[in-house]
Amino acid sequence: MLRSAPTRTQVRRPGPAARVGLRRVACRAASAQPVAHTAHAATFDGFVDYIHSLQANILSTAEDLEGGQRKFVVDRWERDAANPNAGYGITCVLEDGKVLEKAAANISVVRGTLSAQRAAAMSSRGRSSIDPKGGQAYAAAAMSLVFHSAxxxxxxxRADVRLFQVEGEAWYGGGCDLTPNYVDEQDCRQFHGYWRGVxxxxxxxxxxxxxxxxDKYFYxxxxxxxxxxxxxxxxxxxxxEAGYDVESFVREVGDGILPSWLPIVAKHRDAPFSEAQRQWQLLRRGRYIEFNLLYDRGIKFGLDGGRFESIMVSAPPLIAWRYNVVPQPGSPEEAMLSVLRQPRSWA
Structure with a gap:
């Protein structure tokens, strides 16, 4: 059991060179020019071009965050080697960084035919253009990201932007969310305030x-x-249906993923931390993987015949489970659990 609030002892503190590198990263994120948010004649191909550009910018910024000392492994794979039109993926992973213990930013581009099961599920959500018997051609493209901090x-x-298109009709999905180990009111308000502004x-x-x-989904x-x-x-x-340009909105979400998070990195990366805080982080990561494996629709769908390495790349590198962990009343750990049990309004 966590009997007391952890005592802060220094574990690591980056030097001046790392701090200069972070300022350079922050300047790049602040001055980055997003892809123009205009009408897109070729929706799918235009979105694929966008997520390639987005992934490249994310990889470059993350590597700068590590001062160039860690690089992403880039693994391009084909969905079906015998059918070049079936689609592909680009899985990119950085590990063992001083800031990013594990980071993944992946692209997938898929074309195929709707199965009866998937078509029935879409039709049941009110998609009248979808034949519940299946058989319609579809195309899907996504960029997804998970950054686990050291x-x-x-x-x-965690963030993603995605497009699903059936016979010229397009639907978008995505989002960006934060999983802290400790509650920092300023961080929470800054993050949610950024997204409210978008x-x-x-x-x-x-x-x-x-x-x-x-809040309802990540439960x-x-x-x-x-x-x-x-x-x-x-x-x-x-x-x-939305009444606004959803593709432009989704592109703005993609452009904002790292700018919404980098100020939090700048605030905390030089702060000392204790071994007790590290152990609490590992315990909270256990909850993270529980959600992914038990409840996340995308991962459950992907594990049914998908590419296992690309799907599980979102998992944290180290986790811990301990029996019946009960934080001490009034501790920072208890404060974190209180927020997780009852979502708050931050912006």
Missing amino acids: HPLIPTL CDKYSPKVYPELKEWC IPARKEHRGIGGLFFDDLATS
């Missing part, structure tokens, strides 16, 4: 709707806990 005070970042450009209703959607019923402090989550959004 520092217990830097939250895990959403409010489209409609004042967007942020509260997507924030609520995120562990067996633990009666939410996985983190949320952010944005959305699925099956179409411009014709």
Whole structure:
């Protein structure tokens, strides 16, 4: 049991060169020019081009965050070697960094024919253009990201942007959410405030709707806990139904993934931390993997015949489970659990 609030003892503190590198990363993120958010005649091909550019920018920024000392392993794979039109993926992983203990930023581009099972599921969600018997051609493209920090005070970042298109009709999904180990009010408000600002450009209703959607989705019923402090989550959004340009919104979400998180990195990366805090981080990662394996729809779908290494790349590098861990009343660990059991309004 965690009997007392951890005593802070220094484990690591980056030197001046690392701090200069972080300032350079922050400047790059702040000045980055996003892909133009205009009407897209070839929706699918245009979105594929966008996620390639987005992935490249994310890899470059993350490597700069490590001062160039760690690089991503880039693994391009084909969905079906015998059928070049079936699609491909680009799995990129960085491990054992001083800031990023494990980071993954992956692309998948898939073309195929809707199975009866998947078509029936889409049709049941009100997609009248989908034949529940299956057989329609579809195309899907996504960029997904999970960054697990080496520092217990830097939250895990998860995000994705994706497009699913059937016979010219397009639906978008994605989001960005934060999983801290400790509650920092300023961090939580900064992160949610950033995303509220993005959403409010489209409609004042967007942020509260997507924030609520995120809270509901990232929930562990067996633990009666939410996985983190949320952010944005959305699925099956179409411009014709949303009342705003959903593709432009999704691109702005993609552009904002790292800028929403980098100020938190800058604030905490030089802070000392204790072994007790590190152990709490590993315990919280246990909850993270519980959600992924038990409840995440994308991972469950992918594990049914998908590429195992690319699917499990989102898993944290080290985790811990201990029996009946009960934080001491009034401790920072108990404060974290309190927030996870009852989502709060941060922006």
